[in-house]
Amino acid sequence: MKEIGQKAKKAAKILSRANTAQKNEALHALASLIDAEQELIESENQKDIDEGEKNGLSEAMIDRLSLQGRLSGLCSDIERVAELGDPIGEKYDQKKLENGLKITKQRVPIGVLGVIYESRPNVTVDVASLAIKTGNCAILRGGSETIRTNKVLVKLIGEALSRSGLPPEAVQFIDNPDRSLVKELLHLHEYVDLIIPRGGAKLHQFCRENSSIPVITGGIGVCHLYVDKGADLERSVEVVFNAKTQRPTVCNSLDTLLIHKAVAAEFVPMAIRRLKEAGVSFRFDEKSWNLAGEKERKAGQKAGGDDWSTEWLDLILGVKVVEDLGEAVEHITAHSTGHSDGILTPDKDSADRFVSDVDSAAVYVNASTRFTDGSQFGMGAEVAISTQKLHARGPMGLKELTSYKWVVEGNYHVRK
Amino acid sequence: MKEIGQKAKKAAKILSRANTAQKNEALHALASLIDAEQELIESENQKDIDEGEKNGLSEAMIDRLSLQGRLSGLCSDIERVAELGDPIGEKYDQKKLENGLKITKQRVPIGVLGVIYESRPNVTVDVASLAIKTGNCAILRGGSETIRTNKVLVKLIGEALSRSGLPPEAVQFIDNPDRSLVKELLHLHEYVDLIIPRGGAKLHQFCRENSSIPVITGGIGVCHLYVDKGADLERSVEVVFNAKTQRPTVCNSLDTLLIHKAVAAEFVPMAIRRLKEAGVSFRFDEKSWNLAGEKERKAGQKAGGDDWSTEWLDLILGVKVVEDLGEAVEHITAHSTGHSDGILTPDKDSADRFVSDVDSAAVYVNASTRFTDGSQFGMGAEVAISTQKLHARGPMGLKELTSYKWVVEGNYHVRK
Numbered sequence: 001m002k003e004i005g006q007k008a009k010k011a012a013k014i015l016s017r018a019n020t021a022q023k024n025e026a027l028h029a030l031a032s033l034i035d036a037e038q039e040l041i042e043s044e045n046q047k048d049i050d051e052g053e054k055n056g057l058s059e060a061m062i063d064r065l066s067l068q069g070r071l072s073g074l075c076s077d078i079e080r081v082a083e084l085g086d087p088i089g090e091k092y093d094q095k096k097l098e099n100g101l102k103i104t105k106q107r108v109p110i111g112v113l114g115v116i117y118e119s120r121p122n123v124t125v126d127v128a129s130l131a132i133k134t135g136n137c138a139i140l141r142g143g144s145e146t147i148r149t150n151k152v153l154v155k156l157i158g159e160a161l162s163r164s165g166l167p168p169e170a171v172q173f174i175d176n177p178d179r180s181l182v183k184e185l186l187h188l189h190e191y192v193d194l195i196i197p198r199g200g201a202k203l204h205q206f207c208r209e210n211s212s213i214p215v216i217t218g219g220i221g222v223c224h225l226y227v228d229k230g231a232d233l234e235r236s237v238e239v240v241f242n243a244k245t246q247r248p249t250v251c252n253s254l255d256t257l258l259i260h261k262a263v264a265a266e267f268v269p270m271a272i273r274r275l276k277e278a279g280v281s282f283r284f285d286e287k288s289w290n291l292a293g294e295k296e297r298k299a300g301q302k303a304g305g306d307d308w309s310t311e312w313l314d315l316i317l318g319v320k321v322v323e324d325l326g327e328a329v330e331h332i333t334a335h336s337t338g339h340s341d342g343i344l345t346p347d348k349d350s351a352d353r354f355v356s357d358v359d360s361a362a363v364y365v366n367a368s369t370r371f372t373d374g375s376q377f378g379m380g381a382e383v384a385i386s387t388q389k390l391h392a393r394g395p396m397g398l399k400e401l402t403s404y405k406w407v408v409e410g411n412y413h414v415r416k
Numbered sequence: 417m418k419e420i421g422q423k424a425k426k427a428a429k430i431l432s433r434a435n436t437a438q439k440n441e442a443l444h445a446l447a448s449l450i451d452a453e454q455e456l457i458e459s460e461n462q463k464d465i466d467e468g469e470k471n472g473l474s475e476a477m478i479d480r481l482s483l484q485g486r487l488s489g490l491c492s493d494i495e496r497v498a499e500l501g502d503p504i505g506e507k508y509d510q511k512k513l514e515n516g517l518k519i520t521k522q523r524v525p526i527g528v529l530g531v532i533y534e535s536r537p538n539v540t541v542d543v544a545s546l547a548i549k550t551g552n553c554a555i556l557r558g559g560s561e562t563i564r565t566n567k568v569l570v571k572l573i574g575e576a577l578s579r580s581g582l583p584p585e586a587v588q589f590i591d592n593p594d595r596s597l598v599k600e601l602l603h604l605h606e607y608v609d610l611i612i613p614r615g616g617a618k619l620h621q622f623c624r625e626n627s628s629i630p631v632i633t634g635g636i637g638v639c640h641l642y643v644d645k646g647a648d649l650e651r652s653v654e655v656v657f658n659a660k661t662q663r664p665t666v667c668n669s670l671d672t673l674l675i676h677k678a679v680a681a682e683f684v685p686m687a688i689r690r691l692k693e694a695g696v697s698f699r700f701d702e703k704s705w706n707l708a709g710e711k712e713r714k715a716g717q718k719a720g721g722d723d724w725s726t727e728w729l730d731l732i733l734g735v736k737v738v739e740d741l742g743e744a745v746e747h748i749t750a751h752s753t754g755h756s757d758g759i760l761t762p763d764k765d766s767a768d769r770f771v772s773d774v775d776s777a778a779v780y781v782n783a784s785t786r787f788t789d790g791s792q793f794g795m796g797a798e799v800a801i802s803t804q805k806l807h808a809r810g811p812m813g814l815k816e817l818t819s820y821k822w823v824v825e826g827n828y829h830v831r832k
Contacts, residue, residue, distance in 0.1 A: 095794060106771075108775070193804075355522075367829040389610075412760070414662070
């Protein structure tokens with residue numbers, strides 16, 4: 001592992017100085033190589049799928065690790081990253097001090113990223129292309145269930161780097177399934193500047209508790225929408241429907257619906273009827289249970305246990321009636337993971353109070369939580385969604401994979 | 417410790433919503449209280465000093481923990497923080513997406529800061545005032561050798577907060593000297609958002625290796641100046657003199673002087689003669705040893721062991737002759753802590769190459785390294801100097817104690 005770290009650190013020096021054209025060349029080369037080697041990739045991926053099926057992985061898991069028919073999409077993602085502006089070298093916050101010193105912040109790569117992820121092999125290519133574009137190096141640790149797919153992808157990434165005169169060690173892959181290596185990776189602070197876990201809550205917790213390198217935690221969303229009194233109920237139903245059902249397996253999908261008591265009698269049955277169309281089932285609090293009709297209740301059960309703190313990642317929705325905005329905020333404060341939470345209201349004061357009091361990476365007024373996403377936010381791409389407050393919060397795009405240095409220019413200046 | 421964490425978290429909610437006037441009121445109140453209680457503070461501080469002397473602390477250490485005659489300076493520092501602009505609530509990077517969604521980043525406090533420091537009790541007041549100004553709460557862990565001074569200061573901070581209607585728990589102090597509490601603090605990730613160690617390399621390392629909370633490491637400077645061929649040697653001597661002697665005990669003071677071989681024969685004896693005036697002693701490499709005169713050599717010795725990687729914090733300077741800019745950068749890459757490094761050169765290309773290749777928080781062209789400092793950089797104040805690349809690099813002022821949230825406003829928008 002130490003050797004991997006040293007190689008990465010060495011490559012990082014070269015990558016940090018690579019110019020935009022060279023980095024884009026590597027990205028174009030990668031897209032062509034993936035396109036040319038489609039058959040090989042799909043056949044290796046099929047072996048991973050076969051083994052997964054033999055090992056009894058769920059259909060959802062198999063879907064996550066499959067690249068079948070998805071390679072052209074992957075290639076256009078890479079091309080899109082090539083088209084984005086290069087943040088490295090950007091000068092900003094320039095100022096001239098009274099003593100004549102010129103101070104400038106200059107954007108630089110972070111250095112070496114350690115990325116630990118599960119199943120989806122497209123992450124290998126996503127992270128590699130974002131890293132290359134930002135002059136960063138990456139040490140990747142993917143799940144063992146996609147080891148064959150990842151190996152061939154990483155080989156192609158290395159080839160693309162070589163073809164454009166960049167060191168193939170800029171993107172390395174740990175192909176030894178030994179789990180103790182993850183712990184070793186988390187202690188390579190001499191060589192690795194940032195750990196980005198992409199996976200479930202347990203992985204994030206493990207990284208936070210075992211890493212001597214800064215970790216960006218996030219990607220876990222217990223998300224809320226609060227329907228305030230006075231909200232346009234018909235349109236609110238559609239926002240809730242979108243937030244819950246458009247892609248229920250992702251972190252920005254809705255987990256709990258909070259409803260002001262003044263509109264609950266009308267809204268609860270309305271929302272249930274609409275959501276049932278998509279097969280949603282419910283976890284009701286006492287009040288919403290009482291407001292749901294006999295038929296609606298059958299689509300759910302009373303909430304209990306950890307239901308309010310559960311990220312469902314599925315067609316399940318918690319439903320709770322609250323006294324007022326204050327109780328809604330209190331519930332969110334107690335149960336939100338600080339990812340995406342919103343209010344549906346016509347009232348400017350309520351919206352302002354919600355925005356000020358809810359401490360989440362993305363706070364919504366009259367919109368679906370599903371928008372928390374790098375490309376939706378106009379950032380072009382996304383390496384992760386941070387729910388911590390250090391460095392970057394919310395979607396992390398290219399700029400969030402950079403740091404800066406202070407450049408100070410003088411004329412033989414001395415401090416008085 | 418958990419209780420301290422809970423109290424801080426609760427107070428953080430209130431502090432984050434406090435308006436600028438209220439926060440400034442607390443700062444003014446603190447300055448008045450310190451002014452009014454000068455006698456009490458000085459007498460408690462004297463007890464710490466007496467005990468330190470009894471325990472055989474060095475003169476430098478005693479000086480670090482003394483507040484005698486320094487309280488009016490402390491008060492004006494607080495008033496200066498009150499005068500600075502309040503970053504909280506600032507809206508930036510606003511954009512309207514094609515679909516009509518309005519997206520704004522809004523600056524928010526980080527939350528709860530854990531600050532672990534040694535000896536200097538003015539840190540207690542510095543950190544408290546920067547935290548209050550930025551709506552953050554702080555849990556302070558000061559050194560046991562200033563426990564009496566810190567206790568009275570924290571009491572006054574609490575009183576100032578109360579007087580302005582803010583919770584006194586916004587700034588808490590761990591007055592139990594038990595060292596295991598530091599480790600506990602480093603694991604309060606449920607309540608504490610950021611750890612800032614202020615002290616020696618060992619403290620930073622301990623925090624990095626034992627914390628499940630993000631840590632800002634820094635404040636350790638093995639700093640270099642490289643005198644390029646063609647540099648104005650007389651003025652270079654003065655820059656080196658300033659960087660080494662103006663305040664040798666701080667992190668941005670010079671540790672190693674690198675000299676291009678083409679100017680070494682002239683510059684080495686010149687620099688030694690000037691620096692000897694201030695009592696500097698030297699660690700010479702083979703070449704500079706040979707270039708130093710018989711008399712100059714007596715002010716130093718040949719470098720050995722870890723000399724090139726040592727932060728001297730004293731009137732000692734490493735001196736090394738290099739082949740060229742490349743070797744200078746190589747030496748810096750191998751030995752710098754990434755704090756402050758500079759080049760003295762008339763040549764634009766050399767300067768550009770140095771700035772691009774030296775990966776330090778502050779990179780200087782023709783200026784003393786002593787400028788790396790929040791107030792020198794026009795930031796008004798400084799809570800720490802970061803040498804890591806995450807979140808903030810270099811001097812950390814008010815803005816660096818903030819995070820942001822994304823505020824997304826729509827008209828019942830759904831994702832397509």
